[in-house]
Amino acid sequence: MSTSLRPMLALAAFVLLSLSALAQTLAQTSGPTVAPAGTATAEPDRRESIEADVSTRNISVETDFTGSQVVVFGTIENSRQISADQGLYDIAVVIEGPREALQTRRKSNVAGIWINTSMIRFDDVPSYYALVTTRPVTEIAPKPVLYQHGIGFENLRFQTSAQLGVKELEDFREAIFRIKRRQSLYLDQPRGVAFIGRSLFRASVDLPANVSVGQFTAWIYLFRGGDLLSTFKTKLGLERGGFEREVHNLAFRQPFVYGLAAVGFALVAGLLASMAFRRN
Amino acid sequence: MQIYLPIAELSVNVLIILAMGGAVGFLSGMFGVGGGFLITPLLIFMGISPAVAVATGANQVVASSVSGALTQWRRQNVDVKLGTIMLTGGILGSIGGVQIVKILRALGQIDLFISLTYVTFLGIIGALMLIESVNALLRNRQGSTAQQRRQSHRNWLHKLPLKQRFHRSKLYISAIPPFALGVLVGFLSAIMGVGGGFVIVPAMIYLLKVPTNVVFGTSLFQTVFVGAFTTIMQAYQNQTVDAVLAGILIVSGVIGAQIGVQTSARLKAEQLRAILALLVLAVAVRLAFGLIVRPEDIFSIAPVAVTS
Numbered sequence: 379m380s381t382s383l384r385p386m387l388a389l390a391a392f393v394l395l396s397l398s399a400l401a402q403t404l405a406q407t408s409g410p411t412v413a414p415a416g417t418a419t420a421e422p423d424r425r426e427s428i429e430a431d432v433s434t435r436n437i438s439v440e441t442d443f444t445g446s447q448v449v450v451f452g453t454i455e456n457s458r459q460i461s462a463d464q465g466l467y468d469i470a471v472v473i474e475g476p477r478e479a480l481q482t483r484r485k486s487n488v489a490g491i492w493i494n495t496s497m498i499r500f501d502d503v504p505s506y507y508a509l510v511t512t513r514p515v516t517e518i519a520p521k522p523v524l525y526q527h528g529i530g531f532e533n534l535r536f537q538t539s540a541q542l543g544v545k546e547l548e549d550f551r552e553a554i555f556r557i558k559r560r561q562s563l564y565l566d567q568p569r570g571v572a573f574i575g576r577s578l579f580r581a582s583v584d585l586p587a588n589v590s591v592g593q594f595t596a597w598i599y600l601f602r603g604g605d606l607l608s609t610f611k612t613k614l615g616l617e618r619g620g621f622e623r624e625v626h627n628l629a630f631r632q633p634f635v636y637g638l639a640a641v642g643f644a645l646v647a648g649l650l651a652s653m654a655f656r657r658n
Numbered sequence: 659m660q661i662y663l664p665i666a667e668l669s670v671n672v673l674i675i676l677a678m679g680g681a682v683g684f685l686s687g688m689f690g691v692g693g694g695f696l697i698t699p700l701l702i703f704m705g706i707s708p709a710v711a712v713a714t715g716a717n718q719v720v721a722s723s724v725s726g727a728l729t730q731w732r733r734q735n736v737d738v739k740l741g742t743i744m745l746t747g748g749i750l751g752s753i754g755g756v757q758i759v760k761i762l763r764a765l766g767q768i769d770l771f772i773s774l775t776y777v778t779f780l781g782i783i784g785a786l787m788l789i790e791s792v793n794a795l796l797r798n799r800q801g802s803t804a805q806q807r808r809q810s811h812r813n814w815l816h817k818l819p820l821k822q823r824f825h826r827s828k829l830y831i832s833a834i835p836p837f838a839l840g841v842l843v844g845f846l847s848a849i850m851g852v853g854g855g856f857v858i859v860p861a862m863i864y865l866l867k868v869p870t871n872v873v874f875g876t877s878l879f880q881t882v883f884v885g886a887f888t889t890i891m892q893a894y895q896n897q898t899v900d901a902v903l904a905g906i907l908i909v910s911g912v913i914g915a916q917i918g919v920q921t922s923a924r925l926k927a928e929q930l931r932a933i934l935a936l937l938v939l940a941v942a943v944r945l946a947f948g949l950i951v952r953p954e955d956i957f958s959i960a961p962v963a964v965t966s
Contacts, residue, residue, distance in 0.1 A: 439662065440662065441661050441662050441664075441902070442660070442661070442662065443662040443669065444660045444662070444669050445669070478961055478962075479961070479962035480959055480960070480961060480962065481766055481959065481960045481961070481962050482957065482958075482959050483766050483957065483958050483959070483960070484956055484957050485953060485956040485957075485958070486956070487952070490950060491770075491774075491949045491950065492949060492950070492951075492952065492953055492956070493767075493770055494766050494767060494769075494770065494958070497766050499962060505961075549957075550957070553955070553957030553959070554959055556955065556957070557955065557957065557958070557959050558959075587660075587662060587668060587669035588667065588668050588669070590961075618664075622662060622664050625664040625665075625901060625902060626664040626665070629664065629665055629893065629897050629899070629901070630897055633893050633894045633895075633897055634890065634893070634894050636893050636899070636901065637889055637890035637891070637892070637893030637894055637899060638890060639901065640717050640889055640890075640893060640899050640901045640904060641717065641720055641886040641889050641890060643721075643901070643904075643905060643908065644717055644718070644720035644721035644724070644885075644886075644889070644904070644908055645720060645721070645724050645882075645886070647721050647908045647909060647912050648720070648721040648722065648723070648724035648725045648908075648912050649724060649725060649728065650912070651725060651912035651913055651915070651916055652724075652725030652726075652728065652729065652912075652916065654916075655916040655920075
């Protein structure tokens, strides 16, 4: 029931935001006539900022979970854009999953067999990372700006205590990106944010079925001419729910009982089947 | 119809799992084996982590062997004394195996170890079975009276101490070989997620010289217990038993097994053994291939197991 409600809520929020944006637009157009003449040069209120939200703040991972789609939507306050396609602003949306320790291994051929021969542990790798932007992130802002705010795959740094050469470390880092991309856990959608009207924008981001549960953070960055104007941060959570949650909790909190139950089910199923077929 | 597995942490198609369980159940019923040696590699090929695959395989083995064990029990084909000795060894082997799984998981070598164990055991046993069954088929074709040359000479096994009388097997042998066999099978159960029938049956026939009718009953008897014990151990120590996955496999598996049993009655024993041998070899070759061929990506990643 709640799953069908969520998109509707998102839609309602979206409509509300659109209305507020519209009201703002109207206020702006009529603004100069109302404003006192003395404050015409200083415009502290006219600085652009963003407000945004996600369509689903809590995603429940249940037995029917096949991934999820999150819509990030928001509005630019004091937008000076004339239309949606003017391209005055750029938006970058970053969604990051819970950070986790990751073992990265490299195989090499030992006596004809491929064996993991070197391993590095990284302590804080985002389990999920999506970069959704209005255009390729390198076109949006110069590298130092992106670096300063830690935006984009290039600026993701992982902690490791391993003693390795720069080149080798880079190989392992790249492997994480490559494999995570293959698993759809790291994604880059350079044209994923769309403007609707002068100030409204939206982006939809896919969370695949193999995503880790936990707290996710969404950052929304507003750029104009390569400068970061405003940042907005919001959270969303993925939690196990329903039967899925019960099974997982039992397995980890009462592993012995869980094991007994698994064996019990196997015994009963085996015996029932042999009884059923004997009667036939 | 997709279902999200709570321990394997991925979404799979229920129908595929049901079909897999049914097919393997059918084969296991037909050949009188647990089917763990087929289930585990299939799960691994599907992308389920080897550690979860072996633990879940052990769970499935319990279901597929319990009905057979009960049937054999009613026919008085279970040598409880022999089975209990093997079982004791089996439990010790299983404890050891589960610890090794835990250590190798931390070292990142569990996948390799599972594959190597599979290739070694399935390769040897598949080859031996194939040779034996082809010989038997050829003998039958030539029409020569297949004389069951029962080797009566006493081998080195009879020189061991701790001799016991096993009434149902009509044997007077040392308790050490069945115990050692049990240890090996318990170990394999933990590492490979198998019941170990494919090791235990030939070993009982050719090494211990147990009468064939008692072999299957006793083997199934100890498989049920070792499988159950391994499942509980894996769940307790490694949290790698996916009960949802096992449940789906079991539901279709036990039905498939019953159909398999009925089908096997229409086939000749030698033919059955030859087909089983080919199947065992095919799995071994497929796994060996994975070890030898250069992987698409020589890098791999795995979340660090939370140490409890």
